[in-house]
Amino acid sequence: MGGIVLVDKPGGVTSHDVVARARRALGTRKIGHAGTLDPMATGLLILGVDEATRLLTYIVGLDKTYEATIRLGVATDSDDADGAITATTDAAHLTSAAIAAAITPLTGRISQVPSTVSAIKVGGRRAYDLARAGEEVELKARDVTVSRFDVVRERTTTASPTGGAVVDLDVVVDCSSGTYIRALARDLGASLGVGGHLTALRRTRIGPFDVADAASVDAIAEAPLRTPAAVAGSVLGRLEVTADEARDLRHGKRLAGAADRIPGGTAAAIDPHGALVGIVERRGADLKSAMNMPEEQTR
Known part of the structure; x- marks a missing residue:
């Protein structure tokens, strides 16, 4: 009757790539997932197998937890490390207090404009397809909830193309479904006047499911199948x-x-x-x- 499989997606592959691997490993075409991860992102991907694909609609909207690294001082056109650099600003003057003050308005119930390079459909086409084709993309703001936005580590290095300092923040974010962590990085950098983007992203939780219980993509065939x-x-x-x-x-x-x-x-x-x-x-x-x-x- 199928079931649910938890997979720890590695970086450099798409969520569709993982689904294709699972179809081969489990010998069925009827597999879907509950929420895409970008190619650069790692972490928890929930797969529905056979009849259990019907349950994915009840999983995709659950709250999620992410671990991420935000780089302040460099902005990109995709709001993450896969994009082209659009601006650099020396961030050496930033203090922990200033960063904390800028994070406060980005917590709770907020209105967020998703990243231009996202999977949201505009006129029947994905926003990232429009952006890559050079077309102008305007996405509407949406209400999301960020219940936790904690900085767990902060470090300043000289790493920008112009030789200025950047500040890397390792953060943990608890948020509602539909929240873009890339957009949080972008908006935090903009608020501080230095620009910002995401350099690492890992999804560690979806609702009651934790990445600690997930199988690697090479072990999908042996992974436990959770019953519907x-x-x-x-x-x-x-x-x-x-x-x-x-x-x-x-x-x-x-x-x-x-x-x-x-x-x-x-x-x-x-x-x-x-x-x-x-x-x-x-x-x-x-x-x-x-x-x-x-x-x-x-x-």
Whole structure:
């Protein structure tokens, strides 16, 4: 019935490359992922295999944690190290206090303009394709939440093309889905008047899933396959249902007056055999299936 695989993506490959490797390793074409990582980025990539691809929509919107390095004093056209340098400014005068003060407005609920070189679609085309074709790209600001933006290490070196000093910040960021860490680097550098870009990025957490539990791309075939029931239960919470209730949900019937059996708006319905029936959601006082697993896949 498939399942979920946690993979530690290396740098220099795309998320699609990892999916292609997984298709060969696991012998199936039906594999997707819950959130792209840029080629330069490393870290946690969550793959859905076969019927478990249906669960990816419930994973992609989870909060995430990143470890990153931001270079202050150099700006690039992609807001990361893969882009061309557009400006350099000596950052030797920056103090820790000034950096901390500039980070404060970039935490909490903020309005962020995504990086131009992003996967957002504009008129049906990816923004990065438009930018690489030399077309002007204007992306709308979006509200995101940055719940943690901590500097864990700060160092000043002479490394810019003009010989001026740059300041490298190793940071940890907890944020909502849709947050661009490259944009945080860009906006922090702009606020300080020296420019900034991302030189390293590693995703360490998506919701309850941690990169410490992920397999390397060379070990995907041997990686543990997390069952749909275990994954959906950890993400949405479990609703234990009887055999009769499981049958009713699979047949599209509601569980009358059962809304108070789940604490939130959705939950994973688990049958007496421990299999995932599907995802249920509140409809007034009732519960109704929002997504069902194929019955033959739950045994």
